[in-house]
Amino acid sequence: MNITDFINQMPKAELHLHIEGSFEPELMFKIAKRNGIKLTYKDIDSLKQAYNFNNLQEFLDIYYAGANVLQTEQDFYDLTWAYLEKIHSQNVIHTEIFFDPQTHTERGVAFDTVIKGINRALQDGQSKLGISYVLIMSFLRHLDEASAFETLEAALAYKDMIKAVGLDSSEVGNPPEKFQKVFEAARNEGFLTVAHAGEEGPAEYVWGALDLLKVSRIDHGNRSLEDEALIKRLVDMQIPLTVCPLSNLKLKVVKDMKDHPLKKMLQLGLKATVNSDDPAYFGGYMNENFQAVTEALDLSKAELLQLSRNAFEGSFAGEDLKQRLLQKLDEFEANN
Ligand code: HPA
Ligand code: ZN
Numbered sequence: 001m002n003i004t005d006f007i008n009q010m011p012k013a014e015l016h017l018h019i020e021g022s023f024e025p026e027l028m029f030k031i032a033k034r035n036g037i038k039l040t041y042k043d044i045d046s047l048k049q050a051y052n053f054n055n056l057q058e059f060l061d062i063y064y065a066g067a068n069v070l071q072t073e074q075d076f077y078d079l080t081w082a083y084l085e086k087i088h089s090q091n092v093i094h095t096e097i098f099f100d101p102q103t104h105t106e107r108g109v110a111f112d113t114v115i116k117g118i119n120r121a122l123q124d125g126q127s128k129l130g131i132s133y134v135l136i137m138s139f140l141r142h143l144d145e146a147s148a149f150e151t152l153e154a155a156l157a158y159k160d161m162i163k164a165v166g167l168d169s170s171e172v173g174n175p176p177e178k179f180q181k182v183f184e185a186a187r188n189e190g191f192l193t194v195a196h197a198g199e200e201g202p203a204e205y206v207w208g209a210l211d212l213l214k215v216s217r218i219d220h221g222n223r224s225l226e227d228e229a230l231i232k233r234l235v236d237m238q239i240p241l242t243v244c245p246l247s248n249l250k251l252k253v254v255k256d257m258k259d260h261p262l263k264k265m266l267q268l269g270l271k272a273t274v275n276s277d278d279p280a281y282f283g284g285y286m287n288e289n290f291q292a293v294t295e296a297l298d299l300s301k302a303e304l305l306q307l308s309r310n311a312f313e314g315s316f317a318g319e320d321l322k323q324r325l326l327q328k329l330d331e332f333e334a335n336n
Contacts, residue, residue, distance in 0.1 A: 001336055006301055007290040009336070011328040013094040013311040014087065014275050014286055016219050016242035018138070018168065019118060020067045020100055021278025022083040031078065032069045040065070051281055056200050056251050057170055059281060067103050076117025084125035086279075090287045094315060094325055096134040097122075098166055101151050102143055111154040119161045132325070134316045136194065138166040139182065141174035148182040156189065163316050164192035166219065167209075171201040176208030183213040192216050192316060194242075198223035199253060203230050210239070217242060217314060222253055224270075225261055235269045240314030245293040246284050247277035257296035266303055273311040305333055 025044045041047035053059040125131040139148040195209040199220035221241035265272040279285045
């Protein structure tokens with residue numbers, strides 16, 4: 001089997017996906033029209049032309065503007081369902097998605113509206129497409145601690161739908177310690193924790209995520225490689241890194257895909273995984289990410305299998321489900 005077919009057919013788990021970042025321009029225009037909202041861009045092509053970013057912040061500005069179109073429970077359902085249909089066609093069998101409640105509550109859309117739409121689509125994805133899932137609520141790190149606490153408070157009524165909390169948005173200048181108390185409160189309520197760290201921010205933010213926020217996984221983590229002691233810690237603890245190759249390229253975290261650290265991470269024994277982050281904005285879902293990084297770094301089938309295994313092992317699926325997911329990967333490996 002050629003490497004592209006191998007990538008496409010390999011059972012995969014996605015662990016780093018912002019549902020608002022899967023908002024494709026076509027659906028954005030459709031929902032805008034339905035809600036009587038006029039977008040700044042006159043058509044799909046001019047919107048897509050704006051998807052040229054020099055850094056994380058330039059992306060975030062456009063990403064939050066796009067999310068403003070989402071208003072009703074059906075909007076959040078349609079957004080999530082479109083993502084699930086897409087990944088189903090790519091043999092992604094388990095997904096752990098972030099949602100950013102503050103992006104919506106800050107502009108007057110109720111928490112209840114957001115989570116009910118997303119959750120109903122996830123349930124349909126499970127029953128109709130066989131995709132298992134975990135929902136992660138992410139705090140926006142450019143907002144203050146009080147706003148994060150309010151969000152955690154709102155989430156308590158939906159504890160059965162949310163397994164973990166995370167931390168995203170503008171990294172530099174918003175270090176983990178800003179959210180130490182709210183993460184502690186979240187852990188006390190039984191939530192697992194993850195955090196974006198070391199995407200643009202320094203290795204110290206990865207240390208902070210581990211030591212102060214007590215995360216189970218690091219989202220991105222690229223800049224961990226600048227710190228030998230940190231690498232050792234991440235390897236020893238087998239902390240999963242949810243790496244996002246096309247995102248790194250589009251946000252200029254790497255200059256060229258050939259400079260991407262993914263292969264090096266595997267060679268060092270880090271538990272790296274491949275993810276799409278914000279696929280509608282960065283030019284691809286899981287298979288496109290695997291394809292781009294495989295071509296640039298000449299990854300072997302053994303390395304691809306390792307990446308997929310890392311994702312299933314690093315997932316928040318319960319033990320039984322995790323074993324069933326890993327068995328699917330084992331079967332694929334045995335037959336290919
Ligand atoms: N980094 C930080 N915040 C984000 C990202 C990201 O890659 N995507 C969506 N919000
Ligand atoms: Zn992200």
